[in-house]
Amino acid sequence: MHVSLVGINHRTAPIEMREKAAIGPDSLHAYLHLLRRHLQHGVILSTCNRTEVYSTGSRAGDVDQACVDFLGNSMGLTESATTCFYVMSDRVALEHLFDVSCGLDSMIIGEYEVLGQVSQALEAAEKSGTVNLPLRRIFESAIRTGRRARNETGISRNPLSISSIAVNKALDIVDDIGRCKIVIIGAGEAGRLALRVASGRGAADMAVVSRTLERAVRITGTCGGRPVGPDKLAVELRDADIVIACAASPHPVLHHRQVSDVMNTRPQRPLIIIDIALPRNVEPDVGSIYNVHLYNIDDLNKLADNHRQEREAEAAAVKEIIAEEAEILMNWLLAYSARPAIKSLMVRAEKIRAAQYHNSIKKMASLSEEEKQHIDLLTRSIVDKILRYPILYLKEGGDADRMKSINRIFGLDDGKEL
Numbered sequence: 001m002h003v004s005l006v007g008i009n010h011r012t013a014p015i016e017m018r019e020k021a022a023i024g025p026d027s028l029h030a031y032l033h034l035l036r037r038h039l040q041h042g043v044i045l046s047t048c049n050r051t052e053v054y055s056t057g058s059r060a061g062d063v064d065q066a067c068v069d070f071l072g073n074s075m076g077l078t079e080s081a082t083t084c085f086y087v088m089s090d091r092v093a094l095e096h097l098f099d100v101s102c103g104l105d106s107m108i109i110g111e112y113e114v115l116g117q118v119s120q121a122l123e124a125a126e127k128s129g130t131v132n133l134p135l136r137r138i139f140e141s142a143i144r145t146g147r148r149a150r151n152e153t154g155i156s157r158n159p160l161s162i163s164s165i166a167v168n169k170a171l172d173i174v175d176d177i178g179r180c181k182i183v184i185i186g187a188g189e190a191g192r193l194a195l196r197v198a199s200g201r202g203a204a205d206m207a208v209v210s211r212t213l214e215r216a217v218r219i220t221g222t223c224g225g226r227p228v229g230p231d232k233l234a235v236e237l238r239d240a241d242i243v244i245a246c247a248a249s250p251h252p253v254l255h256h257r258q259v260s261d262v263m264n265t266r267p268q269r270p271l272i273i274i275d276i277a278l279p280r281n282v283e284p285d286v287g288s289i290y291n292v293h294l295y296n297i298d299d300l301n302k303l304a305d306n307h308r309q310e311r312e313a314e315a316a317a318v319k320e321i322i323a324e325e326a327e328i329l330m331n332w333l334l335a336y337s338a339r340p341a342i343k344s345l346m347v348r349a350e351k352i353r354a355a356q357y358h359n360s361i362k363k364m365a366s367l368s369e370e371e372k373q374h375i376d377l378l379t380r381s382i383v384d385k386i387l388r389y390p391i392l393y394l395k396e397g398g399d400a401d402r403m404k405s406i407n408r409i410f411g412l413d414d415g416k417e418l
């Protein structure tokens with residue numbers, strides 16, 4: 001059985017392309033449904049750093065191509081965008097997923113959020129009925145590996161987040177944190193983290209703009225700041241110094257016209273906007289407005305580099321856990337692939353044993369029930385012993401060559417009697 005991964009991430013594709021391939025939690029079910037047109041089984045993992053499709057199948061080329069077609073066609077990516085795809089197979093694909101779940105493949109090494117996103121990807125695929133046993137096992141192993149990495153190493157000790165990098169970058173630019181005004185757009189996890197960091201650094205004037213006001217009320221209740229509805233966004237922007245945009249919206253929520261109007265009322269006062277959402281919340285040409293300093297998630301990448309270097313020793317320890325878990329999973333997958341061959345071998349052997357046993361018993365009419373049972377057990381145990389090594393041989397690798405040689409030796413191809 002072949003494991004396939006096709007994806008696009010922050011290392012292979014620019015933000016413009018990644019945001020086209022991004023699938024929000026609200027549309028994941030619809031995309032899993034679409035995936036079924038290309039593949040019987042698959043799991044889609046879409047985070048702010050990547051969109052990946054994992055699948056399994058018997059023919060490597062076919063599964064890889066189906067994943068490429070799904071990503072390319074369904075996400076409306078151009079032909080040239082497919083050059084940004086990576087295609088990985090079998091152990092390499094598994095180890096990549098483990099890297100992802102452990103936070104080694106993230107912009108912020110060791111980040112916690114991605115482990116939850118791996119769990120949610122499996123959960124969504126389960127609900128859509130696109131998970132088979134090997135994929136379930138692969139994702140469960142990835143989740144276990146991610147937990148082990150965080151429990152057994154310091155990879156996630158004092159974790160950073162994109163939100164904290166964004167807020168810290170903005171606050172490092174302004175002169176007086178206590179007097180600056182911060183507007184956070186989005187009251188989800190990213191908004192909560194941003195608010196907590198801003199509050200921790202001494203920001204006093206913080207507004208959280210949320211489509212659902214209760215969510216803003218909830219986070220401002222614990223971290224400080226004022227909850228605001230989206231209709232008040234323009235008013236809040238008039239005297240803002242910093243905007244952290246982190247709403248999970250598929251379309252921009254901050255437009256050129258809106259920001260331009262605001263800036264015309266305050267031409268000499270700079271506005272720092274950090275857009276960490278993917279797809280982006282802020283129209284890119286907002287960055288061209290005089291005195292607006294716009295950054296997106298990729299602009300924060302360099303700031304994450306120092307953090308990445310600090311975590312190198314921990315990353316090496318995580319890699320050891322990954323190798324160990326990948327070995328266990330590969331052995332399971334090999335044994336799983338060999339199951340049909342093992343089954344047909346056992347069925348064939350049992351058929352022969354049972355026929356020989358009944359033929360012989362008919363000729364030995366004087367045997368008691370106890371003696372018959374004894375012979376029955378004896379023949380079963382002989383068959384088990386004979387099959388032990390061929391079965392182990394198949395379990396070590398359920399590849400086509402091994403199955404072919406076992407079929408040949410035991411005459412499973414052509415129905416020959418032993």
Ligand SMILES: NC(=O)c1ccc[n+]([C@@H]2O[C@H](COP(=O)([O-])OP(=O)(O)OC[C@H]3O[C@@H](n4cnc5c(N)ncnc54)[C@H](OP(=O)(O)O)[C@@H]3O)[C@@H](O)[C@H]2O)c1
Binds near residue numbers: 113163191212215249
């Ligand atoms: N979580 C992180 O640490 C993290 C890190 C880096 C980047 N990001 C990016 O930040 C964004 C938010 O992530 P999250 O984890 O905070 O998501 P989340 O917990 O699901 O929160 C989503 C927030 O966005 C709002 N929202 C959703 N659709 C909207 C729309 N059409 N218009 C306006 N607001 C809308 C939601 O409001 P309602 O309650 O009204 O739905 C909610 O306040 C995503 O683009 C994500 O890729 C997140």
